[in-house]
């Protein structure tokens with residue numbers, strides 16, 4: 012059977028406070044009826060993603076998009092069709108959204124999205140909505156006080172809300188002690204903290220998740236931590252991205268985009284190859300390797316969640 016290919020544009024509409032997202036319930040008589048969704052619909056052959064989305068949001072909700080940014084593109088195989096979900100984050104709109112087709116419409120705090128039943132293709136979208144555009148990877152720092160001072164600066168001045176504690180030069184007791192302190196600081200700023208290392212570290216420090224090295228990623232047969240915690244991993248190629256998909260990683264970094272002083276011997280992939288890899292990834296992907304905040308918009312334009320960096324946030 013040759014499957015139908017359907018291109019759908021959908022919107023994660025963000026409230027003015029930045030805290031809530033608008034979802035709608037699909038009528039019971041259609042495909043995936045009764046499930047919740049991000050408003051949108053099928054594109055006509057002549058439409059672009061954003062063009063079609065503007066029409067759909069007008070038809071379904073009575074709103075006009077003022078400012079939108081690509082969020083994530085998902086390819087998903089349903090039994091009867093191949094679907095491309097082209098999802099945009101809408102930051103500004105005109106009009107008061109209501110269910111013009113009689114559908115229920117609701118503003119939901121981002122952290123509560125997981126409580127609603129969505130179609131199977133939507134899981135990566137939920138993750139993307141909850142994740143920020145910037146992922147801070149901490150630098151090696153021998154002094155705990157200086158470490159905490161730099162981490163706090165990044166949260167206060169750069170607005171960092173997602174942190175990976177990478178400290179390869181510390182032994183385990185020192186790492187765990189630093190992790191406790193970093194976690195307390197992250198909690199004050201509502202930032203999430205992932206531990207870089209073995210999944211078992213979570214038994215000692217109740218952080219938000221774990222980041223796996225690519226070697227560790229490839230050695231695992233199943234997701235090593237519960238669904239309630241975030242699982243991320245370092246990836247460098249298609250094979251590792253596929254493995255991340257199999258394990259159910261919530262997001263990954265993909266590197267090296269550019270050459271960096273830390274890995275001068277590694278050949279960089281550049282934006283073209285990066286875009287091709289991201290297009291087939293099953294989860295949000297952060298671009299890593301010589302990235303700065305100035306690259307974030309471009310990273311989003313080629314399908315990434317945003318950028319990950321050590322140096323740009325560590326001052």
Ligand SMILES: Nc1nc2c([nH]c(=O)n2[C@@H]2O[C@H](COP(=O)(O)OP(=O)(O)OP(=O)(O)O)[C@@H](O)[C@H]2O)c(=O)[nH]1
Pocket residue numbers: 019020021041042043047048049050051052053054067094096130131132133
């Ligand atoms: N709009 C939307 N569709 C989704 C989402 N997730 C998902 O799997 N889909 C699927 O993508 C397809 C979109 O179709 P749709 O019913 O919204 O299309 P439409 O607004 O153009 O309606 P129509 O074809 O009935 O006129 C459906 O098969 C739907 O189940 C989502 O979050 N939002």
Ligand SMILES: [Mg+2]
Pocket residue numbers: 050051052053071
């Ligand atoms: Mg629709």
